[in-house]
Amino acid sequence: MTETVMNDTAVQIDGLSKAFGSNRALDDVSLGIPTGSIYGLLGPNGAGKTTLFSIAAGFLQADAGQIEILGQPVKRLSELSGRVTILPQDALFARNVPIVEQLVFLRRLDGADKQSARQDVVETLERVGLGEYLERGVQALSHGMLKRMGIAQAFMGNPDVILLDEPTSGLDPQNAKQIRDLIAEFRSTRNATTIISSHNLAEIQELCDHVAILDHGKVVAEGPVGTITGGQKRLDLTLSTPFTPHQLESLRGRPEVRELIQRDATRIRFELQIPEGQPENQVGIELLRSILDMGHYPREMSQGDSLEEFFLQITGDGED
Amino acid sequence: MDQRRTRLVAAHSSKYSLRSGVGLIFILLSLMFGLIVAQSLLSPVERLARDVAKQQGAETPEEREELRREVLDQIVDQARPAVAWVLGSSSVDKIEDETERVEAREDYEEWTSSLLDDKPALLSAILLVLLWGWPFVVAVGAFDLVSSDVGSRRIRYQLLRVDRSSIFFGRLFGTVLTFIAVLVMLLGVVVLYMGLKLPYYEMSDLISWGAYGGLCLVVVSLPYIALCSWISATVSSAMASLTLSVLVIGGIPLFSVLGGQTSEHADKVLYLLPWGTQSHLFHHDTTLSVGAMLGCLGYTALFTFLGHRKFVTRDL
Numbered sequence: 001m002t003e004t005v006m007n008d009t010a011v012q013i014d015g016l017s018k019a020f021g022s023n024r025a026l027d028d029v030s031l032g033i034p035t036g037s038i039y040g041l042l043g044p045n046g047a048g049k050t051t052l053f054s055i056a057a058g059f060l061q062a063d064a065g066q067i068e069i070l071g072q073p074v075k076r077l078s079e080l081s082g083r084v085t086i087l088p089q090d091a092l093f094a095r096n097v098p099i100v101e102q103l104v105f106l107r108r109l110d111g112a113d114k115q116s117a118r119q120d121v122v123e124t125l126e127r128v129g130l131g132e133y134l135e136r137g138v139q140a141l142s143h144g145m146l147k148r149m150g151i152a153q154a155f156m157g158n159p160d161v162i163l164l165d166e167p168t169s170g171l172d173p174q175n176a177k178q179i180r181d182l183i184a185e186f187r188s189t190r191n192a193t194t195i196i197s198s199h200n201l202a203e204i205q206e207l208c209d210h211v212a213i214l215d216h217g218k219v220v221a222e223g224p225v226g227t228i229t230g231g232q233k234r235l236d237l238t239l240s241t242p243f244t245p246h247q248l249e250s251l252r253g254r255p256e257v258r259e260l261i262q263r264d265a266t267r268i269r270f271e272l273q274i275p276e277g278q279p280e281n282q283v284g285i286e287l288l289r290s291i292l293d294m295g296h297y298p299r300e301m302s303q304g305d306s307l308e309e310f311f312l313q314i315t316g317d318g319e320d
Numbered sequence: 321m322d323q324r325r326t327r328l329v330a331a332h333s334s335k336y337s338l339r340s341g342v343g344l345i346f347i348l349l350s351l352m353f354g355l356i357v358a359q360s361l362l363s364p365v366e367r368l369a370r371d372v373a374k375q376q377g378a379e380t381p382e383e384r385e386e387l388r389r390e391v392l393d394q395i396v397d398q399a400r401p402a403v404a405w406v407l408g409s410s411s412v413d414k415i416e417d418e419t420e421r422v423e424a425r426e427d428y429e430e431w432t433s434s435l436l437d438d439k440p441a442l443l444s445a446i447l448l449v450l451l452w453g454w455p456f457v458v459a460v461g462a463f464d465l466v467s468s469d470v471g472s473r474r475i476r477y478q479l480l481r482v483d484r485s486s487i488f489f490g491r492l493f494g495t496v497l498t499f500i501a502v503l504v505m506l507l508g509v510v511v512l513y514m515g516l517k518l519p520y521y522e523m524s525d526l527i528s529w530g531a532y533g534g535l536c537l538v539v540v541s542l543p544y545i546a547l548c549s550w551i552s553a554t555v556s557s558a559m560a561s562l563t564l565s566v567l568v569i570g571g572i573p574l575f576s577v578l579g580g581q582t583s584e585h586a587d588k589v590l591y592l593l594p595w596g597t598q599s600h601l602f603h604h605d606t607t608l609s610v611g612a613m614l615g616c617l618g619y620t621a622l623f624t625f626l627g628h629r630k631f632v633t634r635d636l
Contacts, residue, residue, distance in 0.1 A: 054635075057476070057479060057480055058479055058480065059476055059479060059635065059636050060635045060636075061633070061635060077480055078322075078479075078480065078481060078482050078483040078486075079483075081481075082480075082481055084480050085480060085481075086476070086477075086480055088473060088476040088477070090473060091472070091473035091474060091476045091477060092472040092473065092474050093474065093477075094336065094474060095340075096336060096339045096340045096341075097336050097339070101336075105328070105332050106477055106478065106481060108328055109325055109328060109329075109478060109481035109482045110481050153477060
């Protein structure tokens with residue numbers, strides 16, 4: 001995903017701490033979330049993601065530190081009239097109120113008048129595929145549909161900041177993909193800063209341009225996804241036949257190869273250095289071309305670390 | 321607090337709380353309670369009056385009407401001590417000073433007379449029973465001001481859109497509106513029935529006394545609704561909120577009665593809630609009735625303050 005150039009921060013978190021009894025859920029967390037970014041908040045279960053979201057949305061009160069969203073402290077977020085929305089994790093909708101009425105009520109709380117609120121809700125529900133359930137109760141919806149309804153209430157109107165807490169948790173792969181597609185589709189038409197918490201690393205890598213990794217309540221890594229994963233600076237190859245010692249020596253001698261790591265006979269990792277002014281892709285392509293010239297055809301190839309690999313490295317193989 | 325949003329929350333809350341299972345149970349319970357009270361007081365009077373008229377061979381409607389009136393007067397006379405007891409006359413016996421005791425007894429007799437002689441007696445009796453039973457109806461109607469929405473986290477959809485004070489007061493106002501609607505409906509039916517079926521009283525007397533009684537019931541509902549809002553803002557389970565509300569509202573008079581067997585000061589416990597003063601809402605002395613109203617509003621302000629503070633500071 002391309003990285004957006006950001007000039008300012010939509011969400012500023014400074015020294016945030018929260019404990020539940022003796023358990024420190026958040027420990028001096030500081031983050032600046034760039035305006036217009038799709039920001040992933042990654043972490044194993046219990047890392048503090050939902051607690052951070054809950055404080056950002058004003059559900060919980062921090063023990064120390066502060067959060068400002070769009071320059072407004074959390075306590076006064078409601079004054080932003082729907083410019084900040086959230087898909088809370090595990091929050092239920094009312095069972096005795098028709099779906100359309102629930103969302104119209106929320107839109108009206110955002111400040112919309114009755115007519116435009118209804119129009120907006122109907123359009124958004126149709127967009128998430130729930131157009132035929134407008135007057136029904138939520139008991140008519142499956143788990144996946146309920147998530148879509150939650151997505152609809154987060155994206156309706158024209159919010160500037162959207163918090164999505166585990167948007168695909170508990171969903172089967174098809175429904176999870178539908179939700180990811182919906183988020184991507186909404187994002188394509190509305191340039192809102194979107195913050196997604198998840199422990200699904202592939203999902204974050206697919207959707208987000210920035211990421212922060214939380215572990216035991218602390219931020220252990222933060223930045224653009226490309227920077228976190230090494231981006232174009234690392235190339236992993238799996239070959240059909242091993243390189244000869246001479247070929248290895250020749251590759252090590254190339255100016256763009258900072259380090260060559262032979263993981264086993266056919267699995268090679270190149271740590272690349274990108275010469276100033278040279279496109280990153282070009283460096284990888286030239287290296288590949290010379291490998292092909294040597295008569296080797298890679299069976300598998302990947303660029304950069306996967307987020308998962310990086311995540312497991314810094315969180316201790318995912319052990320909570 | 322945002323007035324527009326508070327109004328929105330109040331309207332939404334009162335509209336949809338009635339559509340929930342609990343809301344329907346509340347409506348049914350409150351109407352059944354009120355109508356059963358009315359029926360249990362009106363029906364024996366009607367039956368007795370009819371039987372007496374039959375025994376005495378009253379033939380013309382005027383004769384039957386005259387006999388009914390006599391029967392009603394006798395019933396009212398017999399009920400006088402019971403009504404005085406409900407108003408709290410038993411406390412007179414605890415007064416040691418003879419002169420004060422006599423004065424207090426005279427005051428109670430005057431109070432009782434104002435309800436049974438100056439006002440439509442049967443309607444007074446109905447209002448008195450409602451006054452003492454209504455707090456329990458309030459517990460059923462107001463226990464879930466926010467607790468189940470907090471427990472299910474449903475309230476989180478609103479928290480970024482509206483400040484907590486608007487949610488709290490919106491729901492409080494919505495609940496009060498619901499109670500007003502139910503009381504208007506209930507007393508409207510009772511007054512209309514009495515006016516049509518029991519021509520002993522002037523319709524205008526029934527309407528004015530029924531309206532004042534309704535106002536008193538609304539006023540006495542307020543502190544109990546506020547108390548329930550405090551309990552509801554404190555616990556995140558609707559069932560726990562209902563249990564606590566009923567226990568607190570019912571437990572205090574129960575403790576007072578049981579404690580009165582061993583301690584003469586046990587009745588002071590009643591003043592933790594409006595139980596100790598609410599019957600004065602029907603006092604003939606305006607100073608005392610207005611004082612009781614202000615007392616109810618004072619309790620309301622205190623419980624609302626506590627509930628609001630809890631709701632705006634707690635984790636949701």
